[in-house]
Amino acid sequence: MSAIAKRRERERAQRHQLIITAARELAEAEGWEAVTTRRLAERVEYSQPVLYSHFDGKEAILRAVAVEGFGELAARLRRARLATPEPPQALHAVCRAYLEFATEQPALYQAMFVLPTDVKFAHAETPPPLRAAFDEFVSCFPSDSPRRELFAEVTWSALHGMAALSDSGRIPPNGQTERLDFLVAQIAGTSSGPAAL
Amino acid sequence: MSAIAKRRERERAQRHQLIITAARELAEAEGWEAVTTRRLAERVEYSQPVLYSHFDGKEAILRAVAVEGFGELAARLRRARLATPEPPQALHAVCRAYLEFATEQPALYQAMFVLPTDVKFAHAETPPPLRAAFDEFVSCFPSDSPRRELFAEVTWSALHGMAALSDSGRIPPNGQTERLDFLVAQIAGTSSGPAAL
DNA sequence: GCAGCATCATAGCAATGCTAGACATTGTGT
DNA sequence: ACACAATGTCTAGCATTGCTATGATGCTGC
Numbered sequence A, B: 001m002s003a004i005a006k007r008r009e010r011e012r013a014q015r016h017q018l019i020i021t022a023a024r025e026l027a028e029a030e031g032w033e034a035v036t037t038r039r040l041a042e043r044v045e046y047s048q049p050v051l052y053s054h055f056d057g058k059e060a061i062l063r064a065v066a067v068e069g070f071g072e073l074a075a076r077l078r079r080a081r082l083a084t085p086e087p088p089q090a091l092h093a094v095c096r097a098y099l100e101f102a103t104e105q106p107a108l109y110q111a112m113f114v115l116p117t118d119v120k121f122a123h124a125e126t127p128p129p130l131r132a133a134f135d136e137f138v139s140c141f142p143s144d145s146p147r148r149e150l151f152a153e154v155t156w157s158a159l160h161g162m163a164a165l166s167d168s169g170r171i172p173p174n175g176q177t178e179r180l181d182f183l184v185a186q187i188a189g190t191s192s193g194p195a196a197l
Numbered sequence C: 001g002c003a004g005c006a007t008c009a010t011a012g013c014a015a016t017g018c019t020a021g022a023c024a025t026t027g028t029g030t
Numbered sequence D: 001a002c003a004c005a006a007t008g009t010c011t012a013g014c015a016t017t018g019c020t021a022t023g024a025t026g027c028t029g030c
Helices: A003-030 A038-043 A046-053 A060-085 A087-104 A106-113 A126-137 A150-168 A174-188 B003-032 B037-044 B048-052 B056-082 B087-104 B106-113 B129-140 B148-167 B175-186
Strands: none
Touching: A003 A046, A003 A060, A003 B087, A003 B129, A003 B175, A038 A046, A038 B106, A038 B129, A060 A087, A060 A106, A087 A106, A087 A150, A087 A174, A087 B048, A087 B087, A106 A150, A106 B056, A150 A174, A150 B148, A174 B003, A174 B175, B003 B048, B003 B056, B003 B106, B037 B087, B056 B106, B056 B129, B056 B148, B087 B106, B106 B148, B129 B148, B148 B175
């Protein structure tokens, strides 16, 4: 490949990322309903068709934003878990990190977990960052338990419920920490469950 | 008011309900993105402007569908709770009823809890059926506990997470009953929580 | 039976996602 | 160095969306 072709590819990749970032920022600033192809094109200082040379449509842009978010979420959960090696506190830290992520970047969180998507979860073509994020929850439970995945699913579901209902104004956003504390206490602390965590 | 005026009001109320039902059925059959004002108008065999003489816009129709759903959900949860008087089983029954409601009528559930809405939750102008549904969860916990509302919030959040993630294909729909069993076991069965439920 | 009014539909607006074609600008071969 | 090809970009437009102003229709009340 010639040098100029490489340069063009670089520029193209840059623009690709620029579009994703612009969509994300615009959504975070004014909500996803404000992210139209025209406004997005104006923001990246190109015309609309350029968007379609990079993505298969608005849906695909959304997917790209979501996948980027999966990577960041996985990294964040991992950091939280490794920073607190004691298992019970680790679970608590990971859950808190999850909720912080959701509240600090609500639009990104919506793209990942609320808006309709074609991204495959728990599937062969699942984006690795997504699987990695989920595995952080799994890692909070004893490795000898055959029901680790179940525990992780329920924990994740509960957190998602809290995040989603809070963000959409369906439960008061204030009580989040109390709810979090209660949740992990219940998940971590009973003999019928992941005992002696 | 004259008799004919009464008749017209009756017809008007009928049409009002007809629109709500049509929107709900159409959404249940093809998803909310297929519910356009034109298709809805065609389905009720009126022209579009008629919709706007009944509702302030598409959003308002959605709200009406959601409120109708709140009533049905509250009734369903109530039946489930009263059918099983023992407290621990009652919680389990109510939670199962909630998940069944969500899976049997996914579009209705979305209108109530996923789609953006202006409906006020935990507020003065909260629709009574919604408050009633939430109270069914509260009633599953001992009346002397000052943290009943917290327990109910977390339980509801967890259930919503399971329902939402399952419906959008983000967790496999199969394990729902196992997740449900685990969840209520954890919520109901620890000394740090609603002990001896 | 006729004036007046409420009711409804036709037609149209701005904005949306998306695409076809013209237009440059850039790179290539002689 | 110059004409030609190819790549990339924009202008203009289509169909569809939510919503509304205007005009036709039919019923009500005198």
